[in-house]
Amino acid sequence: MRVLIEIYESILLALKAVWSNKVRSFLTTLSVVVGVSFVTLMGWILQGLDNALEETLSMFGQDVVHVDRWDWTNQTDWRELIKRKPLRLKHFKELEPKLDFAQYAYPSTRNNGATIKRLDRAIKDAMVIGTTDEAAFGLASNMESGRFFSSVEAQHASPVAVIGSLVAEHLFPEGAPLGKRIKYKGRNYTVIGVLSSRATLIMDFVDKEVYIPMKSFVNQNGKTQILITVKGLPHLTQEQTSDELIGAMRSVRNLSPGSKEDFSVNSSEALAEMFDEFRIVVWGVGLILTGLSFFVGVVGITNIMFVSVTERKREIGVRKALGARRRSIILQFLTEAVVLCIIGAFMSLALCSAIVYFAVTQFELTFAPPHIPPFWAFAAIATASIFGVLSGLIPAMSGARISPIEALRYE
Amino acid sequence: MSAVISINEVGKRYIMGTQKVYALRTVTLDIEENEYVAIMGPSGSGKSTLMNLIGCLDTPTKGEYLFKGESVGKMNDNQLAEIRNREIGFVFQTFNLLPRYSSLKNVELPLVYSGVPGSERQRRAQEALDHVGLGDRVHHKPNELSGGQRQRVAIARALVTKPSIILADEPTGNLDTKTGYEIMALFAELHRGGNTIILVTHEPDIAEYAHRIIRLRDGRIESDEVNANPRQPEAELAAQ
Structure with missing residues (x-):
């Protein structure tokens, strides 16, 4: 008291x-x-x-893994990295038949700092990504309007594009970009889909993406390095998918047992x-x-x-x-x-x-x-x-x- | 009558550097209940040291000091604090009121340390202030009061715990003559009301108000006499 x-x-x-x-x-x-x-x-x-x-992390997809020449976690020595052979579209073609453990897989390649024009408007730091129709699976929940390109469009190198929200805002301030045309390196593309905004502090560039069919991209830019994105079957963990993928990739690259991989399989877990x-x-x-x-x-x-x-x-x-x-x-x-x-x-x-x-x-x-x-x-x-x-x-x-x-x- | 204070061959020695300083050599004295005692002496006589000992602010280095039969010399800091709180009411020359507190709060302070709850504290503080004639100044701060009023607040603060003794150190030293009379009249009244009062002063005419005068010199008691004819402050006030 x-x-x-x-x-x-x-x-x-x-x-x-x-x-x-x-x-x-x-x-x-x-x-x-x-x-x-x-x-x-x-x-x-x-x-x-x-x-x-x-x-x-959630944007990378909790359950997809990426084959790349580069190691995203900086755990591999850079001297080793620069000696690696580039990853090409032909590797994906060889890999594809071996992906019996995958729900879907797609190659992608990008052109950073691309200029996209529409009438008198332009965006100078867009990121043009060439990929296949299977990339649609990863972006399904992010379609604001329209659709992703189909496998037919992908195979025929159709001049179609799916654009990020910032690109849409920039080039179509009046709205309704679907069906309208944009120009990439002198070639016209018809906008068939718009993505919703996904930017984060670390990945603020994703809203400046423009997706076009891989073949269209290669036609315009020539031979290019790619990234392969794979989603394993539902019963597989990310680690199991990675292991399967490493095995498949080793056989694509003809690596002898015991030798080091000349590619990296990156997962969101590693990023985490x-x-x-x-x-x-x-x-x-x-x-x-x-x-x-x-x-x-x-x-x-x-x-x-x-x-x-x-x-x-x-x-x-x-x-x-x-x-x-x-x-x-x-x-x-x-x-x-x-x-x-x-x-x-x-x-x-x-x-x-x-x-x-x-x-x-x-x-x-x-x-x-x-x-x-x-x-x-x-x-x-x-x-x-x-x-x-x-x-x-x-x-x-x-x-x-x-x-x-x-x-x-x-x- | 029983002795409130019983001091037996008490001395106090300080060590200053390598030198021993005897502030109080040997003092023996008893003070009974309801006595009115003046302790007198020039500066350096040891009266401040004696007052500190009586007030339980300090402990002797020799001899025995019994306060109501309890040996003060063996008490620790907390026990001394407790006995000061319960048994001793201090009145200082410079009043020593806390400037940020109102009169009422100042008077309540000793009760805070004895753990009296707020409403009870206020009631008792008000009562004590009424007693010293400052019932209408409870919310004034010290700087809004005259010197005499401040000393009255200090006396109310000394009274509020109903202590066994009131220890006043030069209580009129900072007051003009008339106000000094008023304060001495208040002490006379408290004495008649049954309080034990110990007055420490170097002024002979102030000591004359007490009924017993103890004179100190060089750390010893020089004389200890009954004052058969104490001055009557009320009469002097009336004569003014």
Whole structure:
């Protein structure tokens, strides 16, 4: 009971002390604001990053694997990579009959930075992808309007195109692009389908894609390197599909047993692993920065609390004469430090909310939430309390140790 | 009557660097309930040290000090705090009110440390302020009060726990003569009401208000006399 009464009184007193030294309190809380803002913004960024990574991963398809000359996870030495033979369309043709474990498979090739024109409008950084009709399976859920090209259209190199949402927006500001023509390297293509927006933080280019039949692409661009995308049968795990695919590819490439593969089978799982590493790096950097600002903040408040204790030495003496125990004095100064820090935390939350809201609305960061995640707001306040206890403890104890006589004599 | 304070061959020695300083050599004295005692002496006589010991702000380095039969010398910090809170009401020369607190809050403070709940605290603080004639100044802060009023708040604060003794250190030192009379009149009234009052002063004419005068010199008691004719502050006030 006595402790509760003292805690309650300490909080009132702390609020009063903070209020009566407004400027100093404000300056003191700045260091808390910096520290806590780090924690909250870190939390927000990490949350946004996680969202972005997840979106990106789901875009790759949870259950498809990709054969490529390149290793997407950077786990293969680059010197080995550049020695690999390119992956060509003929390899896919040889591979296709062996894919009895696949639901579907398609080759694709791309031309980055392509210019697509329509009347007097143009988009200069489009990505033209040549592929077959089986790519439709992977994009089925992303068709906004129209359709993907058929196997007949693919085989006959028909001049048809399926365009990304940004391309559609850019070239057809008036809407209704279906049936209209666009021009790629001097050749006309009829738009037969439009994809919905799929951009993520890391993959913002996907809305600038233009899909055309592989044969049309080869006719215009000549021999090209390809990527092979394979989806295994439903009962196969991604790993099993990868293993099957590696076996099939080895026989296509005529590799002797025991020799290294001269291709890579990339899966979203491998990518996820890479993202995890990336995430750890971001977390690590964040933790170091947070820790550093935390340390600086604690030292700053400790200093101010020492000043506060010295300034109120006489008050400590009076309180002790009136019967305050050491505990009461410690409680008083600790509460003051914690109150100061929690006020700082709320200031910081307000600041961070403003920053986050501004960032999200101004830069259209669709991947990140437009507010501080509740968990991180809670973490901020908890951090601030720890902050307060850590920085208030030593000054409070030194204040409580002063003898009442010495304290009463203090002018 | 029983002795509230029983001091037996008590001394206090400080060590300053390599030197031993005897602030109080050897003092023996008893103070009974409802006594009105003045402790007098020039500076350096040891009266502040004696006051600190009596007030349980400090412990003696020799001898025995019994407060209501309990040995203070063996108490730890918390026990000393407890006894100060419960048994001793301090009145200081410089009032020592907390500037951010209203009169009422200042008077409530000792009750906070004894764990009295809020409403009860307020009631008792109001009562104490009424007692010293400041019932209408409860929400004023110290800087909104005159010197005499501040000292009255301090006396109310000393009274609020109903302590065994009131220990006043130069209570009129910072007040003009007339206000000093008023404060001494208040002490006289408290004494008549049954309180034990110990006045520490270096001014002989203030000591004259007490019924017993103890004079200190060089850390020893020089004289300990009954004041057969204490000054009557009420009469002096009326004469002014």
